[in-house]
Amino acid sequence: MKNIFKLLVAGAILLSASTSYAQNESDRWSFAIGINAIDLYPVGEEDNGLGGYFDEFFNTSHYNVLPAPSRFEVGYYVGDGIVATGAFSVNSIDTVGDTSITEISYYSFDGGLRYNLAELWNGEIVSPYLGVGGSYQILDNDGFGTFNGTLGLDVKIVDGIYANVQSTYKHAFEDAFPKHFQHTVGVKFTWGAVDTDGDGIVDSKDECPTVAGLEQFNGCPDSDMDGIQDSKDDCPNVFGPAETNGCPDSDGDSVLDKDDKCPQTAGLVALMGCPDADNDGVADADDKCPNEAGPASRQGCPVKDRDNDGIEDAMDKCPDVAGIAELQGCPRPVVPTVEVQAQLNEYAKTILFDTNKDSIQKESEEVLADIIAILKKYPEAKFEVDGHTDSDGPKQFNQRLSEARALSVKNYLVANGVNEFRLSSKGFGETQPVASNKTRAGKAQNRRVEINLIK
Incomplete structure (x- = not known):
């Protein structure tokens, strides 16, 4: 016992x-x-x-x-x-x-x-x-x-x-x-069964006792009714297949909707599901030229350069004629226009000299810089620097003074970057007045320097 x-x-x-x-x-x-x-x-x-x-x-x-x-x-x-x-x-x-x-x-x-x-x-x-x-x-x-x-x-x-x-x-x-x-x-x-969430599955058998669920998932919910319980569903509120853990791929591009920036249009994985019609690596939505390949730096638009001068058409003021960047794609002109020639001489006649001398006054340096900039735009063109005086004083003195002043301007231009073989100088003394020498104003206009194109 x-x-x-x-x-x-x-x-x-x-x-x-x-x-x-x-x-x-x-x-x-x-x-x-x-x-x-x-x-x-x-x-x-x-x-x-x-x-x-x-x-x-x-x-x-x-x-x-x-x-x-x-x-x-x-x-x-x-x-x-x-x-x-x-x-x-x-x-x-x-x-x-x-x-x-x-x-x-x-x-x-x-x-x-x-x-x-x-x-x-x-x-x-x-x-x-x-x-x-x-x-x-x-x-x-x-x-x-x-x-x-x-x-x-x-x-x-x-x-x-x-x-x-x-x-x-x-x-x-x-x-x-x-x-x-x-x-x-x-x-x-x-x-005496306890069913806290009221889903018909008692708490002792309910793996989710505080949330109403389904018997097939031991009381756990399947909010989107896709056959995958929420705890194992990567997209618990959107119907999706089991092979993608419950997440849909509406456009079938292998990028799940939750990660797809273009969920209704098939696209590329690399572009988070968005299409790229021209295959330039820029998504169509961000591509200003979606049907023409172009770099991202140009927002997907191609670099067009019809004249092959290295300046894209959008920035080229002369897109059909090869030019230079300095002139925004336009070719460098061989000779200046009439307007440019006129501007050149407007500058030239304001060059100041010391009285009865060929020495250039310092305040003329600014206008001389403008003249040099114009001359450099026409590297193939040749110019003559001409000196002129009024009728005061002996003719021989005026002739020599005009020659000296023209040469002084030429030498200044050469010293500041203008090719000397493009320049010549000549003095005309008092022989080519542009105004009357009987008035002070007229005499002031006759005392001048001109820079003219040699044709």
Whole structure:
């Protein structure tokens, strides 16, 4: 008997360390009703020649059966696979082993803990369990306590309803009272499931207990109904196929809509799904010339240079004639225009000299710089620097002065970058007046320098 007792206790301890159980948050409460059979055949009495614990276990002729609902049990899941139970049973005893006796009453008040074995193999239909506990029996008018070990089995009929059968060995604490078995057959009802999110899946089986979901995903949601639960769906709010983790690719360009800047138009991966009709690497939406290849620096427009002078047409003022950058794509003119010639001489006549000398005054340097700039624009053209005087003084002196002043201007121009082979100088004295020498104003106009194109 002691060995059996140790086995029951050891089994209960091992099960209490396990997380396997049938009754849990899904079915916190249970109520069982059934009939019970009391077997008072002496057990564990090998020394008295009466046999061991299970020698007469299946001999139903020893059973005292009350053929009416006679045992009632309430169970409550307390956590970690443990179910606390409380039971009441009643019976009428008229057989003790092979001996008939005058009928006496039997009452029992039981309490204990039960551990379900079904979770070890994830069983749902058949759920065996072991239990330990204690009870107080009243046999006729005598009461006594027992330590109990229980082996039982629940068989699922429908959700929440089970057929139940169990056997409990009750070991009396005092030798004066009988050690015995109580067998029970009945029906068990379970209820009390918690479904926080109201999706019809109890929290204990719901992997997303606070968010309403689908049974196929163990209670987790699939917001876009694409067959991929939200936690595994890269686009949980947009319908998409499984091969792209639930994200759509509306235009079929291999760039998912969530990353596609042009989700309704097939494009290139390199351009985040946007098209590039001219394949110039600039997306059409940013390409000012979407049908002509051009660099990104030109916003996708080609560099057009009809005259091949290295200056694109958009910047070339003479797009059909090769020119130079200095003149914005226009060719350098060979000779100055009439207007340029006139401007050149307007500058030239303002060159100032010291009185009766050929030395150029310093304040003329600015206008001379303007003259040099014009001359450099016509590197192929040749010019003559002409000197003129008024009629005051001897003619010979005026002739020499005009020649000296023309040469002085030429030398200045050469010294400041104008090719000397393009320049010549000549003096005309007082022979070519442009105004009357009878007035001061006229004389001032006649004292001048001209720079004329040699044709």
